[in-house]
Amino acid sequence: MTHYRSNLRDITFNLFELLGRGEVLGKGPYQDMDSDTAVAVLEEVDRLARTKLAESFADSDAHPPVFDPQTHSVTLPASFKRSFRTYLDAGWYRLELPAELDGQPTPSSLQWSVAELVLGASPATYIYASGPGMGHVIWLNGTERDKRIGRFMVDRQWAGTMALTEPEAGSDVGAGRTRAFPQPDGTWHLEGVKRFITSGEHDLTENIVHLVLARPQGVPGAGGPGTKGLSLFVVPKYHFDIETGELTGQRNGVFATGVEKKMGIKVSTTCELTFGADEIPAMGYLLGDVHDGIAQMFQVIEHARMLVGTKAIATLSTGYLNALEYAKTRVQGADLTCASDKTAPRVTITHHPDVRRSLMTQKSFVEGMRSLVLYTASIQDRIWLATHAGTTDPDAERLNDLLLPIVKGYGSERSWVLLGTESLQTFGGSGFLADYPLEQYVRDAKIDTLYEGTTAIQGQDFFFRKIVRDQGRALGWLSAEIAQFIASGAGNGQLKDEREQLHQALQDVGAIVAAMLGQLESSVATSVLGDPRNVYKVGLNTTRLLMVLGDLICGWLLLRSAEIALQALAHELPLAEKHFYEGKVAAARWFARTVLTKIGAERAIAEGTDNAVMDLAEEAF
Numbered sequence: 052m053t054h055y056r057s058n059l060r061d062i063t064f065n066l067f068e069l070l071g072r073g074e075v076l077g078k079g080p081y082q083d084m085d086s087d088t089a090v091a092v093l094e095e096v097d098r099l100a101r102t103k104l105a106e107s108f109a110d111s112d113a114h115p116p117v118f119d120p121q122t123h124s125v126t127l128p129a130s131f132k133r134s135f136r137t138y139l140d141a142g143w144y145r146l147e148l149p150a151e152l153d154g155q156p157t158p159s160s161l162q163w164s165v166a167e168l169v170l171g172a173s174p175a176t177y178i179y180a181s182g183p184g185m186g187h188v189i190w191l192n193g194t195e196r197d198k199r200i201g202r203f204m205v206d207r208q209w210a211g212t213m214a215l216t217e218p219e220a221g222s223d224v225g226a227g228r229t230r231a232f233p234q235p236d237g238t239w240h241l242e243g244v245k246r247f248i249t250s251g252e253h254d255l256t257e258n259i260v261h262l263v264l265a266r267p268q269g270v271p272g273a274g275g276p277g278t279k280g281l282s283l284f285v286v287p288k289y290h291f292d293i294e295t296g297e298l299t300g301q302r303n304g305v306f307a308t309g310v311e312k313k314m315g316i317k318v319s320t321t322c323e324l325t326f327g328a329d330e331i332p333a334m335g336y337l338l339g340d341v342h343d344g345i346a347q348m349f350q351v352i353e354h355a356r357m358l359v360g361t362k363a364i365a366t367l368s369t370g371y372l373n374a375l376e377y378a379k380t381r382v383q384g385a386d387l388t389c390a391s392d393k394t395a396p397r398v399t400i401t402h403h404p405d406v407r408r409s410l411m412t413q414k415s416f417v418e419g420m421r422s423l424v425l426y427t428a429s430i431q432d433r434i435w436l437a438t439h440a441g442t443t444d445p446d447a448e449r450l451n452d453l454l455l456p457i458v459k460g461y462g463s464e465r466s467w468v469l470l471g472t473e474s475l476q477t478f479g480g481s482g483f484l485a486d487y488p489l490e491q492y493v494r495d496a497k498i499d500t501l502y503e504g505t506t507a508i509q510g511q512d513f514f515f516r517k518i519v520r521d522q523g524r525a526l527g528w529l530s531a532e533i534a535q536f537i538a539s540g541a542g543n544g545q546l547k548d549e550r551e552q553l554h555q556a557l558q559d560v561g562a563i564v565a566a567m568l569g570q571l572e573s574s575v576a577t578s579v580l581g582d583p584r585n586v587y588k589v590g591l592n593t594t595r596l597l598m599v600l601g602d603l604i605c606g607w608l609l610l611r612s613a614e615i616a617l618q619a620l621a622h623e624l625p626l627a628e629k630h631f632y633e634g635k636v637a638a639a640r641w642f643a644r645t646v647l648t649k650i651g652a653e654r655a656i657a658e659g660t661d662n663a664v665m666d667l668a669e670e671a672f
């Protein structure tokens with residue numbers, strides 16, 4: 052048996068019972084993907100994930116990629132290559148592609164359900180297999196030439212990278228110094244160094260296509276300072292015939308000049324890439340022949356942020372299920388009611404209150420955050436359905452924008468902390484051993500709070516862009532939805548206390564937002580008490596707001612799930628189903644009582660924020 056424990060029942064609960072995806076499947080663009088087919092797909096990917104994909108997980112951690120600096124090449128372990136090849140051959144990545152690229156049109160909600168299974172079993176497999184998805188972005192944004200490149204990436208299963216980061220440009224992408232020089236034939240030559248490039252070099256695919264942000268030189272109106280001066284270039288590792296995609300055998304001037312040694316997810320290479328050294332030019336195509344790099348790159352980034360949040364939550368889910376399995380069999384100590392009786396029978400640790408506290412905490416967060424991911428994906432379904440109908444759904448777009456930093460920032464923070472403090476802890480000292488997957492999960496999941504924009508960046512994006520710049524429209528709509536649920540009397544009298552806790556949490560979150568808006572307002576010079584330094588008070592609370600909003604949404608979705616579960620429990624059910632629904636109700640109650648109730652304390656902290664920590668001399672730290 053491999054490390055991976057999936058929870059298909061909870062995924063189908065979310066899709067069909069909570070989010071009503073039966074309404075979307077089998078219709079319009081998804082005619083060939085009805086509910087039965089969707090379940091069959093999930094079952095097949097689940098089987099593949101638990102077997103072939105998961106089987107290389109530990110081995111590829113123990114035998115990480117080998118970098119040869121002479122040839123700039125990287126060799127991946129054979130076990131991982133087998134998993135990766137099995138995944139590509141199975142073709143499930145085509146669920147994320149449009150029919151025009153020989154994809155199988157599939158709603159986002161089903162795509163991310165499938166992604167959870169792959170990311171939980173072998174996160175690096177899913178990440179290395181992003182090339183066709185990046186080809187899709189090139190195809191969407193490109194000229195006829197670029198569309199052909201996008202298609203080659205799909206047809207020939209080329210890999211791709213997103214090359215933003217540089218040694219001096221991490222969170223601050225606009226500080227990037229890589230330059231691009233126009234050539235008489237319409238191509239560009241790039242010069243510079245990119246760092247922390249995921250999948251930057253490997254021997255898994257015949258070609259790698261780098262999406263590179265660089266500053267064009269000598270172009271009026273382009274190449275200025277900051278992110279807006281960056282353009283997006285398509286830079287292949289190997290040159291190819293632009294008409295047929297056949298490799299010419301010539302190497303382009305982009306080389307891996309370093310591969311990082313790191314804490315986790317070791318099989319996923321993290322590379323330094325040097326462009327245009329050694330007298331071999333790094334030739335690139337300007338995407339779409341327009342200088343609109345950061346906006347184009349954000350199409351990839353938005354997808355990648357959803358990916359990273361889903362990866363984190365998938366890892367917590369398998370971490371919890373492994374911990375649960377262990378706790379059910381590990382016998383240790385007597386029941387607390389007879390702790391002083393040294394002859395009392397020893398019991399499994401699931402009998403101990405603190406273990407139950409831990410397991411229910413893990414369960415409620417996993418299930419709440421799975422709902423958060425799939426609820427967000429269901430909003431993306433709306434966006435794509437509108438696109439397919441030749442219109443737009445601006446409300447859905449705004450809501451998706453609001454939710455993405457929560458999926459990424461909140462999902463990764465909660466998952467990593469819970470994996471270390473609760474899932475691994477359930478094993479006692481054994482959790483520290485390589486005998487169980489927990490120690491690798493903790494190491495592999497830490498990156499999720501860091502890449503694709505750190506939690507601090509997600510918090511800032513959330514408040515300044517997704518709330519203030521949006522003039523609170525998406526947040527207002529979401530709050531109204533939650534308020535409507537609270538007022539609905541859901542749960543038929545059985546969730547009265549929990550709805551009250553949700554109500555209080557909603558008010559507390561509203562008060563935190565109001566306090567931060569007040570702090571922002573008072574930082575503007577034109578206001579009566581204007582002091583620019585008051586914006587620091589906002590900055591001291593952006594991560595806090597991100598986290599409490601995540602708690603609020605998870606609490607709301609868990610209670611909606613509990614309402615559905617209570618309705619199901621009113622009928623005769625097979626035992627396993629009865630337990631499943633009882634577990635849903637228990638998780639929602641637990642979360643409301645132990646998590647939502649803490650938001651009041653966060654409110655007090657936010658409302659009482661001053662600049663004392665900002666006024667402190669650096670030496671006093």
Ligand code: ST9
Nearest residue numbers: 181184185222224225249278345346349354355502503504
């Ligand atoms: C990395 C790799 O970490 C990790 C690997 C993960 C796995 C990869 C797998 C990828 C799979 C992909 C498959 C693709 C499939 C897709 C299919 C889809 C069909 N939302 O506020 P401003 C834009 S890579 C949208 O002034 P600053 C916007 O255009 C490294 N757009 O920012 C805006 O213009 P406007 C990851 C946004 O102060 C413009 O940027 N690194 C958003 O100049 C300027 O905005 C990072 O993530 C947004 N949320 O720069 C960087 N925000 O305002 C983290 C901005 O006119 N740092 N734009 O609309 C940041 O995000 C910074 O906040 C900053 C600040 C760089 C944006």
